[in-house]
Amino acid sequence: LTVQYQIQEMLRIERIFEARGIEEELEAYNPLIPDGSNLKATFMIEYADEAERRRELTKLIGVEDRVWLRVAGHAAVYAIADEDMDRENDDKTSSVHFLRFEFTPAMIAALKAGATLAAGIDHPNMTVDIDPLPAATQAALVADLDG
Incomplete structure (x- = not known):
């Protein structure tokens, strides 16, 4: 639903x-939709002042x-970042990254059974x-997982 609203906003803003x-907007945003065993996110680092950024x-x-x-009782799942393109260089990282978190069936089952989810x-x-x-x-996040 969030991705749908984002696409609608971009279509409206860009007329x-x-x-x-x-179709181009759909192709750009569809990879951000979770596909049952994972969660996906846009990670934005914001600094209002350009020099500070x-x-x-x-x-x-x-x-x-x-x-x-991290699902309670399980090891942390680190993001698989920027699969579409490299967003950092030797001098700096980008202020925007696209992340994917892959969960095991056991983690998904634990979440569906009420285990807590942490982030960091x-x-x-x-x-x-x-x-x-x-x-x-x-x-809302658990609803995007199969199981």
């Missing part, structure tokens, strides 16, 4: 009404590979640990 343009993104090279989700980042220059995720957020 795309022709079939080919609509440039400076901070140099400190965050590799951060996209340190984002994780364990990069030396960015540490986040949300354990557990809010119940409404978890319920």
